[in-house]
Amino acid sequence: MRADDVPPVHERIADVVREHFDGDNTGHDIAHAWRVYRLGRRLAEHENANFDVVGAAALVHDLHRLRGDGFTHPRETVPEVREILAAADFPADGRDAVCHCVAHHEEYDFAETTDLDHVPTAEERVLRDADNLDALGAVGIGRAFTFGAHHGQGMYDPDRDVREVYDRSDRDNTVIQHAREKLLRLPDAMETEAGRELAADRAAFLEAFVERFEAEWRGER
Template identity: 55%
Template sequence: MTASDGSSFDRVAAEVAAHFDGDSSGHDLQHAWRVNRLGVRIADAEGADSRVVGVAAVVHDLHRVRGDGFTHPEETIPEIREILADADVPAGIRDPVCHCVAVHEEYGFEDDPAAAETLEAEVLQDADNLDAIGAVGVARAFQFGGAHGNLLWDPDRPLPDRDDAYRKDGHDDHDGPASTYHHFHAKLLRLRENMNTETGREIAAARHAILEEFAERFEREWYGEA
């Protein structure tokens, strides 16, 4: 497997494709491929192993298709090891790939510090988070919200601030369905500050600006001011 050999990533994707069939939450195989492309780009710029990042990107969200509740990525590692073996991924990079997957949702703005122990894991976090912001990030947020029956916005519920803890289950301490616009403030608008790499920060700056413009326009249109 070489970093420039796209077919090597294709073999891994072929092993996981069936798992993502029918996903409507924004965590489908197209998301995995976007993270793959971003990850390889960042890895090449930062001197990380793009083979590790690229393979991890393709399999990183297997936990997202494991039932209605939140499944931690670590719980899918045994299955991912089987997938890597079936796809003939070199044995020497399987442990680094699994570490990337296991920690990719451990964000520095949560109660626990970021758990990435390798540059490759930091790159995968950046690539995955970048696909959650910008124009694609806006689209994915509302796709996810629609798939889970979330409101667009509940303006009577206070928006979270940056001191509020982020909840992986998407809920807060209020009753009633979650709101996609609350998710913007709880997570998406905080991701720029959570980038690990310089390349990730550069890409995030432009994408974050799109989020801010959208949020400002969203509230004005909500109240008929624009």
């Protein structure tokens, strides 16, 4: 991404958070943040959402991933997000909106626990869809195996059941199981029209991969 594609305030935020994500090997590195940023820009244009807010939130949304191997809820990083926004001189009247997006971006209506009992803002919906889109398609497959390797997960176990309810705090699964329990359910959770269109294409690619993987595992292909 060229520097002139990014507003200076977003560049300042990226400069602050880049060192936080150095060395990440879970698939939630600064490259992921920039992909969510670019997807967020596309979706924001369709949804008439404030990209100043969406872009800032995209760059800081995964700070909770840096707090150990267990699940930390994104809302716990809101104080840190506020500090980063202040250090980058992000407009004070937009900081609450950024923090709201970060706090609620990792919610799924198919999860065991979720916090979607409010009317989502346009910016929140855009960030959530953009983040979920990066978990699908070719990049999503790469990230899934990267995440699984980091957490010591196997690739596949045909004897494991696919659970009907997704528990984001439970890492006792395999990469293919995770794809079926979460990733392939993301298209139905998309909240923007543009996000749904992109998700359908990416999910079709992922589903074809999963089916091929399982067939090869059984020696059928």
